[in-house]
Amino acid sequence: MKIERLALYNFRNLAPMELAPDGRLNLIIGPNAAGKSNLCEAIYFTAKGWLLKGERQRDVIAWGEHETAIELSVNGDEIRVHLNGRARAKTIELNGEKKTQSELSAHLRALLFTPDELQIIKGRPDQRRRFLDRSIADILREYRHVLLEYEQILQRKNALLRRDNADLDVLEVFNQELIDRGSWLIRKRLDYIRELNKTLSARYRAICGQESELEIIYEPNPFGGAGLKPAPTGGAGVRAGGEVSLAQLIKRATPEEIRRGIALIGPHRDDIRFELDGHDLRRFGSQGEQKSALCAVLLAQLDVHYQRFGDYPVFILDDVLSELDSARLRRLLELLPKNVQIFLTQTVTATSELHPEVRAAASRIFAIEDGKLSVIA
Secondary structure, three states: OOEEEEEEEOEOOOOOEEEOOOOOEEEEEOOOOOOHHHHHHHHHHHHHOOOOOOOOHHHHEOOOOOEEEEEEEEOOEEEEEEEEOOOOEEEEEEOOEEOOHHHHHOOOOEEEEOOOHHHOOOOOHHHHHHHHHHHHHHHOHHHHHHHHHHHHHHHHHHHHHOOOOOOHHHHHHHHHHHHHHHHHHHHHHHHHHHHHHHHHHHHHHHHHOOOOOEEEEEEOOHHHOOOEOOOOOOOHHHHHHHHHHHHHHHHHHHHHHHHHOOOOOOOOOOEEEEEEOOEEHHHHOOHHHHHHHHHHHHHHHHHHHHHHHOOOOEEEEOOOHHHOOHHHHHHHHHHOOOOOOEEEEEOOOOHHHOOHHHHHHOOEEEEEEOOEEEEOO
């Protein structure tokens, strides 16, 4: 999957621009707050409809303007996304025909890695859940829809729990709806983790040169006890186990939920754990081991995409190079598939400041300063 042309009009702080990316590594340089991340966001927003900053879609419209447009040519398809701030309307077109965001996402797959994802090992549980949910939504269209339904039901349950003398019959209805959707979400999370684990250790060994085993473990919330490893085949055992355990846990926790006034059980409270040779990487891993694991996760995600679709997504690496030393950076660039299109940002003001490995690997270099784009090489 390749972006052949990208044009932006009134998108955040960026001046109107048009660029023809290379099919390999596109390096975007510039000082802080120049607009590098906004360019990455434009691609990801088109592909997924998700913002990297803020909550309202109209916030991507440049200050003082009333509309914005993003145009892309992707593998011969023409994509256009238009936001009208006055009418609060979003129009998506593929080859001149109106489409939904879900339909568009099937034609433009993008995998994003930002400094937020760098916290998936040592950060908060909600950061790991967000990483997991977005990663699965990248390859499974209905996941986002079920997750949204789950979150809406969860909000209604929490509102009920905050009332005095909550209606237990209504609570039971909410619980059953959460069990149905929550069990499905957990199964898909387990399936995805199982797919990552297939190549994760090999990718880790390639990054760090050590004979170690890296594995992701799914952890139910504190009421759930010990971690649960995905079954090797992802068959009926995972399905039945997920449904029964979630129902039992919710039933067990109901008195405490009523006392606290909040839902305590479900995928919205679960976590994942990275184990290196059987040890919790967050608690016992060195900084170098954690960074090698992050690189391995990146490569394993690309493996999953290729196995699922037969090609690679557009790969966006926004401001992650500051977290990697030169040795890991070199290994990561060497191990990235040769036919994946990459957009990589780095906060430097001149090519002389670039890592030699990055400079040598870049097929095309763009610079952004004060929202204006120029082609360096």
